[in-house]
Amino acid sequence: MRRVLYDLAGAEEDRRFSPYCWRTKLALVHKGLDFETVPWRFSDKEAIAFSGQGLVPVLVEGDRTVSDSWAIALELEERYPNTPSLFGGPEGRVMAHFVNAWTDRVLNPAVGRMMVLDIYGHLHEKDRAYFRATREARYGAPLEQLVADREARLPELRALFAPVRTALAQGPFLGGASPRYVDYIVFSVFQWARCISPFALLQAEDPVFAWRERMLDAHGGLARKAKGYPVA
Structure with a gap:
């Protein structure tokens, strides 16, 4: 099929x-x-x-x-119940649903505000007017203004990753010994940033940085092979 x-x-x-x-x-x-x-x-x-x-x-x-x-x-x-589970059971699905909502409502907007001008710069010309109009309406400011102080806002952004650090203290992945959908949800934000911007979100000593490296290498390095910027 x-x-x-x-x-x-x-x-x-x-x-x-x-x-x-x-x-x-x-x-x-x-x-x-x-x-x-x-x-x-x-x-x-x-x-x-x-x-x-x-x-x-x-x-x-x-x-x-x-x-x-x-x-x-x-x-x-x-x-596809006979293939590897995305959630690891009903409890894992409930947790993933929570993380999905948290990521969409907290992480995505915060990272998007940091990256919005980089995204604009990588868009096809036919998409730029739409993107600028919708994102400036969403964030309430011109794209250029949104990223003007992003270096100063980095500590605040990195503080948002605290729940991820706490979870990673229990194992190499949010899903346990191997990645599950809960990892894919959170990792998607970092992959989004890597694909579109050279701006470094993480410090090398951050446990989230090491986890992101493991996620980039997962599944034969699928995410690492995608076009993007070197992670730092």
């Missing part, structure tokens, strides 16, 4: 930077499922109109279409 994932791309077709798409790609690889990606840009709304909405990821499996990274993860877990 042909499996197709619509995946956000920048001006360079192979620069794939959406954190939500990264969650889905890692989930598919975790499950051992083959797939191909279709590069998609913000202005390509018609290309995914069949999904009934206008955002990626969109996964098409035969005659089935699923959008939204969390919904896709649930679909994959239910549809």
Whole structure:
């Protein structure tokens, strides 16, 4: 069965930077499922109109279409029960749901504010007006102003990673001895930043830095092989 994932791309077709798409790609690889990606840009709304909405990821499996990274993860877990579990059981799914909400409401906005001008610089020309208008409305300031003091705000951002550090004190991955979907959720934020910006979010002595290195090497180095900037 042909499996197709619509995946956000920048001006360079192979620069794939959406954190939500990264969650889905890692989930598919975790499950051992083959797939191909279709590069998609913000202005390509018609290309995914069949999904009934206008955002990626969109996964098409035969005659089935699923959008939204969390919904896709649930679909994959239910549809492929004989492949490695994304959650490690019902309790793991509940925890992953909490981390998914925390990441989307806390980490993503904080990191996005740091990276917004770098993202703009990597977009296709046809996407730039849309991106600037929507992000300036979201954050309430021009893109240039949003990143002007990002060095000064780094300590505050790094403090947000405290729950991740606490969890990593119990093992090498948030999911335990090996990565699970909870790792993919949080890691997607750091992969988003790595793919789009040279700005260093982490210090080398941070346990989150070491975990990110392990995640970059997971699944044959899938994330590390993606186009991006050297991590520091």
